[in-house]
Amino acid sequence: MRLLLSFLLLFQVLLTVRCGKHFRLGRSKGGNLGGPGGYDGEPLPEPKWFKQKLDHSSPSNLNTWKQRYFVNDSFYDFKDPGPVFLMIGGEGPADPRWMVKGAWIEYAEMFKALCFNLEHRYYGESHPTPDKSTKNLVYLSSSQALADLAAFIRSMNNLYKLPKDVKWIVFGGSYPGSLAAWMRVKYPHLVYGAISTSGPLLAKVNFMEYYRVVVEALREKTGNEKCVNQVKAAHAQITALMKTHPEIVEAEFRVCKAFSEASNNDIKNFYNSIADDFADLVQYNEDNRIGADKRYRNVTINTVCKLLTEKSSIPAYKKLGQFNSIMLNKTNQSCLDYSYDNMIQELRNVSWGNDEARQWMYQTCTEFGFYQTSSAEVEIFGNEFTVDFFVQQCQDIFGKKFDMDFLNAAVDWTNNDYGGLDISASRVVFVHGSVDPWHALGLTKTKENYAPAIYIRGTAHCANMYPPADTDSPALKQARVEIQQYLAHWVGLP
Numbered sequence: 001m002r003l004l005l006s007f008l009l010l011f012q013v014l015l016t017v018r019c020g021k022h023f024r025l026g027r028s029k030g031g032n033l034g035g036p037g038g039y040d041g042e043p044l045p046e047p048k049w050f051k052q053k054l055d056h057s058s059p060s061n062l063n064t065w066k067q068r069y070f071v072n073d074s075f076y077d078f079k080d081p082g083p084v085f086l087m088i089g090g091e092g093p094a095d096p097r098w099m100v101k102g103a104w105i106e107y108a109e110m111f112k113a114l115c116f117n118l119e120h121r122y123y124g125e126s127h128p129t130p131d132k133s134t135k136n137l138v139y140l141s142s143s144q145a146l147a148d149l150a151a152f153i154r155s156m157n158n159l160y161k162l163p164k165d166v167k168w169i170v171f172g173g174s175y176p177g178s179l180a181a182w183m184r185v186k187y188p189h190l191v192y193g194a195i196s197t198s199g200p201l202l203a204k205v206n207f208m209e210y211y212r213v214v215v216e217a218l219r220e221k222t223g224n225e226k227c228v229n230q231v232k233a234a235h236a237q238i239t240a241l242m243k244t245h246p247e248i249v250e251a252e253f254r255v256c257k258a259f260s261e262a263s264n265n266d267i268k269n270f271y272n273s274i275a276d277d278f279a280d281l282v283q284y285n286e287d288n289r290i291g292a293d294k295r296y297r298n299v300t301i302n303t304v305c306k307l308l309t310e311k312s313s314i315p316a317y318k319k320l321g322q323f324n325s326i327m328l329n330k331t332n333q334s335c336l337d338y339s340y341d342n343m344i345q346e347l348r349n350v351s352w353g354n355d356e357a358r359q360w361m362y363q364t365c366t367e368f369g370f371y372q373t374s375s376a377e378v379e380i381f382g383n384e385f386t387v388d389f390f391v392q393q394c395q396d397i398f399g400k401k402f403d404m405d406f407l408n409a410a411v412d413w414t415n416n417d418y419g420g421l422d423i424s425a426s427r428v429v430f431v432h433g434s435v436d437p438w439h440a441l442g443l444t445k446t447k448e449n450y451a452p453a454i455y456i457r458g459t460a461h462c463a464n465m466y467p468p469a470d471t472d473s474p475a476l477k478q479a480r481v482e483i484q485q486y487l488a489h490w491v492g493l494p
C-alpha cells in the first residue's frame, strides 16, 4: 500500500513515538527510519498491560480494554525519587527500542528518571474494540488518548507509590508532540512539563504549506534553484507526455497498470505518488541514518538533487523516473500501484492487522485534516491532488457524512478545544526543524518565555529525539543542550 496516504506524512517516532515512522504512510509503509539508531540488540523491557476505560467522556460506561506500555526503571532511585518521564504513543506501534535509546533516555539517565511509554489507543497492540469498523472508531480521538494518559499517570502514582509532589514530564514527537503540549493544556495538575517535538498545533483541512516547505527545503539544502527547476521541468514533461506518449511515462515510472485503464482518481493518485517521493525524502532527510537500511542511507536531498541535476543530456522526467525507481526498490515494490480503488479497499479493511493507515486516516477525517495538497506548489507538482481528492477519500472509506462541511466543523472544534497556535500552556518546549514540513503548523517562535520554541536550522522531522551522533550539526547539538537546560530548570539540576 503505498499510495497516497501521504497525507499522513506526519510523523514518525515510532515509539510510539512516531518520529521514526509515521505520519507518512503511503509508499513508506513501514516507515523509513525505523527505531532510534544505534540500537544493537540490547535486552528490551517486556510489554505490560494497563486496564483502561473505553469511553472517558461517559463515566457510566464501565467497559474496559488492555492498553500496552513499557517501563524502564533502571535509572530511578526509589529511595531518592527523581522525575518521571512519559513518552507518549502515537499513530503506530510502541517500539520498545525507544526504552533503551534516544535523547530522552540520555536525559533520563542524567536526571535519574523513571521512564514509561504508553501506546496510543487503536495502534500497535492496544485494541479497545473487536475490530476497526467505523462504528467502533468513535472511541478513537486525541481527547480520549489524553484522558488515557491522565488515567495512566494517576494509576502509576499509586502502583509505584510515587511521592505526592512527583513531577511528570511528557515527551512526544510528531502527533505525540501535539499530545504532549495538549497534556499541559488539559491536565496541568498531572503533568509538570512537556517537550513537544515536531508537533502540529493547528488543525487544517488543506495543509498546502506542506509542499511549500518541501520546495524550500530543496533550496535550503542545495543553495540554489537548480533542483527545484528540474522537478518543475520534469513535471511539465510528464504532463505533456501523458497526452502524447503515455507508454513512455508508464515505463519510466514502472506503473502497475496502463494509463489507458486509469480513472481520474487513479491519475490524481499517480501525481500524488510522485510528489510523495519528495515529501518522504525531505521529511526524513539525513537524521538518524545509522538506523536506516544501509543501501539507502545515502538517499538524501543532496544526493537526489545531484542525480536530478547532473548529466544535462538526460531529460528531467527520466531522472525523476530514476528517483522513483530508487523509492520503489527501497520499499520492495515491484511496480508503482497508483490504483485508487486498491488504496480505498485496503483502507476499508476493518480487521486488526499490521496496517494502521485506516486509524490515522480516521483521525484526519474527524479531527485534523492535514491533507498535503498540491494547491500551493502547482508549478512544481501540478495541481492534481487538491483538497477535494482527500475529502473524497474520507467519504469513500468511512461514509458519505464525512464531507467537507463535516471536516471543516471537526477541524474548527479541534482548534477551539486546544487553542491552535494560540495555545495557552506554560512549561512546554516546542521543538521544530526547518527542513520538516510539519513546522508550518507548529510554534517556531517563542511567544512567552514560559513556553519557549527551539527552531533548528537544517534538521528534519523529530531530529532532536534520536540518539546524539557525531555527525549531528552544531545547531542540533545545541538544541539538545537547551532542552536539557529546561529540564534541569523544571526538575532540579542532576
Ligand SMILES: *[C@@H]1O[C@H](CO)[C@@H](O)[C@H](O)[C@H]1NC(C)=O
Residues within 6 Å of the ligand: 043, 044, 045, 071, 072, 073, 074, 075, 099, 100, 101, 105
Ligand atoms: C534502561 O535503559 C538503559 C540504557 O539503555 C539500559 O541499559 C537498561 O537495561 C534499561 N532498563 C530496562 C529495565 O529496560
Ligand SMILES: *[C@@H]1O[C@H](CO)[C@@H](O)[C@H](O)[C@H]1NC(C)=O
Residues within 6 Å of the ligand: 295, 298, 299, 300, 303, 304, 307
Ligand atoms: C548511493 O550509493 C550507492 C553505492 O555507492 C550508489 O550506487 C547510489 O547511486 C547512491 N545513491 C544516490 C542517490 O546517490
Ligand SMILES: *[C@@H]1O[C@H](CO)[C@@H](O)[C@H](O)[C@H]1NC(C)=O
Residues within 6 Å of the ligand: 322, 325, 326, 329
Ligand atoms: C531497482 O531494482 C531493480 C530490480 O532489482 C533493478 O534492476 C534496478 O537497477 C533498481 N533500480 C534502482 C534505481 O536502484
Ligand SMILES: *[C@@H]1O[C@H](CO)[C@@H](O)[C@H](O)[C@H]1NC(C)=O
Residues within 6 Å of the ligand: 030, 330, 331, 332
Ligand atoms: C525489503 O526487502 C529486504 C530484503 O528482503 C529487507 O531487508 C527490507 O527490510 C525490506 N524493506 C522493506 C521496507 O520492507
Ligand SMILES: *[C@@H]1O[C@H](CO)[C@@H](O)[C@H](O)[C@H]1NC(C)=O
Residues within 6 Å of the ligand: 349, 350, 351, 352, 353, 354, 355
Ligand atoms: C484485511 O486485513 C487482514 C489483516 O491484515 C488480512 O488478513 C485480510 O486478508 C484483509 N482482508 C481483505 C479483504 O483484504
